[in-house]
Amino acid sequence: MNSNSEASEERDAWIISIGNELLIGKVVNTNFSWLAEQLTSMGYRVKREITVMDDIQEISWAFREALSSKASLIISTGGLGPTYDDKTSEALAFALGKRWQVDEKALEMVKKKYESAGMEVTEHRIKMAKLPEGAVPLENPAGTAPGIMIKEGETLIIVLPGVPKEMKAIFNGMVEELRSRTGLAVAEAEFSVSGVPESSIAPLIDKIVAQYPSVYVKSHPRGKELGAPLLLIHLSARSRDEKEALSMVKQAEDALISLIKEIGGKVKKE
Amino acid sequence: MNSNSEASEERDAWIISIGNELLIGKVVNTNFSWLAEQLTSMGYRVKREITVMDDIQEISWAFREALSSKASLIISTGGLGPTYDDKTSEALAFALGKRWQVDEKALEMVKKKYESAGMEVTEHRIKMAKLPEGAVPLENPAGTAPGIMIKEGETLIIVLPGVPKEMKAIFNGMVEELRSRTGLAVAEAEFSVSGVPESSIAPLIDKIVAQYPSVYVKSHPRGKELGAPLLLIHLSARSRDEKEALSMVKQAEDALISLIKEIGGKVKKE
Numbered sequence: 001m002n003s004n005s006e007a008s009e010e011r012d013a014w015i016i017s018i019g020n021e022l023l024i025g026k027v028v029n030t031n032f033s034w035l036a037e038q039l040t041s042m043g044y045r046v047k048r049e050i051t052v053m054d055d056i057q058e059i060s061w062a063f064r065e066a067l068s069s070k071a072s073l074i075i076s077t078g079g080l081g082p083t084y085d086d087k088t089s090e091a092l093a094f095a096l097g098k099r100w101q102v103d104e105k106a107l108e109m110v111k112k113k114y115e116s117a118g119m120e121v122t123e124h125r126i127k128m129a130k131l132p133e134g135a136v137p138l139e140n141p142a143g144t145a146p147g148i149m150i151k152e153g154e155t156l157i158i159v160l161p162g163v164p165k166e167m168k169a170i171f172n173g174m175v176e177e178l179r180s181r182t183g184l185a186v187a188e189a190e191f192s193v194s195g196v197p198e199s200s201i202a203p204l205i206d207k208i209v210a211q212y213p214s215v216y217v218k219s220h221p222r223g224k225e226l227g228a229p230l231l232l233i234h235l236s237a238r239s240r241d242e243k244e245a246l247s248m249v250k251q252a253e254d255a256l257i258s259l260i261k262e263i264g265g266k267v268k269k270e
Numbered sequence: 271m272n273s274n275s276e277a278s279e280e281r282d283a284w285i286i287s288i289g290n291e292l293l294i295g296k297v298v299n300t301n302f303s304w305l306a307e308q309l310t311s312m313g314y315r316v317k318r319e320i321t322v323m324d325d326i327q328e329i330s331w332a333f334r335e336a337l338s339s340k341a342s343l344i345i346s347t348g349g350l351g352p353t354y355d356d357k358t359s360e361a362l363a364f365a366l367g368k369r370w371q372v373d374e375k376a377l378e379m380v381k382k383k384y385e386s387a388g389m390e391v392t393e394h395r396i397k398m399a400k401l402p403e404g405a406v407p408l409e410n411p412a413g414t415a416p417g418i419m420i421k422e423g424e425t426l427i428i429v430l431p432g433v434p435k436e437m438k439a440i441f442n443g444m445v446e447e448l449r450s451r452t453g454l455a456v457a458e459a460e461f462s463v464s465g466v467p468e469s470s471i472a473p474l475i476d477k478i479v480a481q482y483p484s485v486y487v488k489s490h491p492r493g494k495e496l497g498a499p500l501l502l503i504h505l506s507a508r509s510r511d512e513k514e515a516l517s518m519v520k521q522a523e524d525a526l527i528s529l530i531k532e533i534g535g536k537v538k539k540e
Contacts, residue, residue: 017319020486020488021488021490021504022302022303022306022319023306023310023316023317023318023319024306024307024310024316024506025302025303025304025305025306025307025308025309025310025316026303026307026490026504027303027490028298028299028300028303029298029299029302029303030298032292032295032299032321033292033295033296033297033298033299034295035295036292036293036294036295037294037295037296038295039295040293040294040295045293046293046294046295047293047323047328048293048320048321048322048323048328049287049292049293049320049321050318050319050320050321051302051318051319051320052318053317053318054488058317058318081468081469081472081491082468082469082472083468083471083472083475083489084472084475084476084479085488113496114496117496117497119467119496122469122470122473123473124469124472124473125469128469143494143495144469144495144496163491197389198351198352198353199351199352199392199394199395199398199414200392200394201353202351202352202353202354202394203392203393203394205353205354206354209354216290218290218291218324218355219353220291220296220297221351221433224413225413225414226383226384226387226389226414227387234291234296236294
């Protein structure tokens with residue numbers, strides 16, 4: 001990791017994943033990787049991800065941890081539906097020390113969905129319109145439960161449903177706002193190396209990281225360390241200036257490729 | 271969630287996932303879901319999963335959090351290789367307040383691998399043999415970096431590589447030991463419901479959960495709440511007695527299916 005030079009410029013994001021289905025291994029957390037990729041490309045540094053059970057204490061613990069770290073952005077997924085184990089909204093109210101109450105705008109959103117389908121607004125459906133005091137409901141174009149947005153100090157909290165299509169639909173409506181909060185450009189480069197084991201590449205990466213402290217370099221083993229080594233090398237840099245980010249990554253990539261070729265590694269640009 | 275009656279019997283496990291590649295969204299964390307499924311079937315309750323960056327402070331924070339919660343089992347994946355950003359072993363030593371030193375048995379394992387491939391044992395390769403004082407290296411049948419096992423009070427800590435094949439190979443060697451620690455049998459049942467929205471099923475699940483407090487019921491929306499609702503319903507129970515676990519799940523499943531059919535839901539056993 002190479003946090004020294006860029007840490008102060010970066011904007012930390014936390015992702016909180018809620019749902020027993022993740023913790024019993026029934027569902028693979030693709031929401032997390034999708035969000036992480038989106039946020040990284042916007043200039044956020046996704047610092048931590050926490051997965052917790054459908055339990056008010058557990059969920060509010062996760063929000064409080066993220067808030068106490070002064071994260072710039074907290075995004076949660078899951079626990080927004082109508083069933084007894086959908087507890088995210090209530091847990092967030094609890095974590096913030098705020099009342100949990102029916103929001104008129106959210107209730108309008110929920111009512112409209114059910115009424116246009118010719119269905120009653122029952123107690124379990126009204127629950128989806130209960131928000132922490134001061135929160136704003138986010139229109140859900142792909143489902144019934146609204147998302148939730150609330151600011152706490154400098155931290156923006158966005159609560160999304162766990163159903164991927166709904167999560168993405170609400171998130172996509174917030175891209176402009178989220179992007180404007182970082183003002184950073186990210187440049188990336190990637191290539192693969194075959195013919196030399198990761199442990200032989202390691203000292204070369206050390207050199208490059210020392211030489212280009214603002215570039216982050218990561219190697220991902222894809223083959224066998226012994227026998228048929230194949231490595232994917234990923235470089236990235238962030239800057240307020242897009243050209244500068246691109247130039248830093250390019251320089252570090254060229255330098256690393258030269259060193260790798262010197263020891264007989266075969267390089268292939270992805 | 272339904273933790274009341276089973277919480278005291280259960281054995282809590284934490285999973286710690288280490289690697290920037292997860293936090294930038296390059297890699298989907300299938301290690302977590304694989305481990306979670308394995309541990310759940312052995313009777314563990316996977317309580318939390320935390321993903322952290324390749325950073326000593328971050329990794330040791332995660333281990334300390336898990337230790338302070340008195341987890342029965344902590345399993346980490348990632349950060350065991352030879353590169354500069356493989357820091358799990360050192361961070362664990364730091365978290366435990368123990369020395370980080372070359373372990374003779376681990377060094378033998380690493381040496382054997384490289385020497386049989388006709389390669390030198392360099393400084394970066396020796397790093398893979400450094401363990402926290404008092405830890406035991408775990409043979410890696412699919413790669414070079416040994417896993418690590420250490421007990422801290424009542425907590426068993428197992429450190430695995432991030433490469434899925436290596437992670438699974440080391441884990442599979444520990445199944446007997448891990449299973450014997452819980453002594454619990456888990457019974458599960460699953461069926462799908464179409465034709466009624468999740469918000470109409472919610473009050474029925476509430477009833478069943480109140481009636482069968484030791485059975486955990488979870489609904490997963492798969493279709494559209496309005497229009498073409500499709501729900502997957504998953505029930506599970508744990509007991510020291512396998513027959514009892516099976517019988518509890520069966521009773522709750524039958525009762526829930528009856529209620530769902532009464533309101534016109536179509537049930538299909540998976």
